[in-house]
Every structure is written in C-alpha cells, then in structure tokens.
Amino acid sequence: MKYDRVTYENKTANMRHREKLYLRFAKKLSEDADKKLRIAKGLCKFCYYDSSRIGGARMTHAVCALCENEITFGNTAIDVICPDCAQREGICKHCGADVNYVIRRKPFTRKDVQDEA
Numbered sequence: 001m002k003y004d005r006v007t008y009e010n011k012t013a014n015m016r017h018r019e020k021l022y023l024r025f026a027k028k029l030s031e032d033a034d035k036k037l038r039i040a041k042g043l044c045k046f047c048y049y050d051s052s053r054i055g056g057a058r059m060t061h062a063v064c065a066l067c068e069n070e071i072t073f074g075n076t077a078i079d080v081i082c083p084d085c086a087q088r089e090g091i092c093k094h095c096g097a098d099v100n101y102v103i104r105r106k107p108f109t110r111k112d113v114q115d116e117a
C-alpha cells in the first residue's frame, strides 16, 4: 500500500467518522433517554442503542435459554431469551445481561435457575 496524501485524508476522515459514531453511542449509553421503552422491550443499553446489530428481515426461530419456549424473530439478530422471561427477570433478551447492568443477589425468580447463594 502506498501512503500518500489521499491515504492520509481518507484515513483521517474515516477515523474522525468513527470517533463521532462512538461518541454518539457513548452519549446514548450515558443518557439512556429511552429507558422506559428499552426496558419494555427487554433490552440492555448496548443492545438497545446499538443500531448496527439489526439483522436481515427473515423469520428466525430459537429456543429461550430460560423457559425453553420457542422464540420467533422478524430478523436474524438472534435473542437468547424470550420477551416474557426478559420482562419477568429484568434480563436483556438479546445478550442475557441485566437490563440495568446491576448484578443482583437473587437474579432469577424461577426456582430451577437460582444459584445457591
């Protein structure tokens, strides 16, 4: 690869753009302006505000990691737990993190998935 004026300008514009995206994303994370809607959707901050994770518009099936019911999605971004479990447990349905990033002592209301604390 030849490094010239064009490379220099392209790289710089590229990284500047990337910085802007990250800063915008960081702002969204810290403001959490859609908190109510986000929690209603059963998503943590990363999964809710990261718009790049939206997959193709194709029906996808998976099995909920908690209740083992079948989950159907309208896109290819696969969730790990069903919306019902996400709501009940306060866990992000997409990645399985606590929706508020707080580690609770008794995270699960379901008896069989409670750990011995």
Ligand SMILES: [Zn+2]
Binding pocket: 064, 065, 066, 067, 068, 069, 081, 082, 083, 084, 085, 086
């Ligand atoms: Zn479930």
Ligand SMILES: [Zn+2]
Binding pocket: 043, 044, 045, 046, 047, 048, 092, 093, 094, 095, 096, 097
């Ligand atoms: Zn998540």
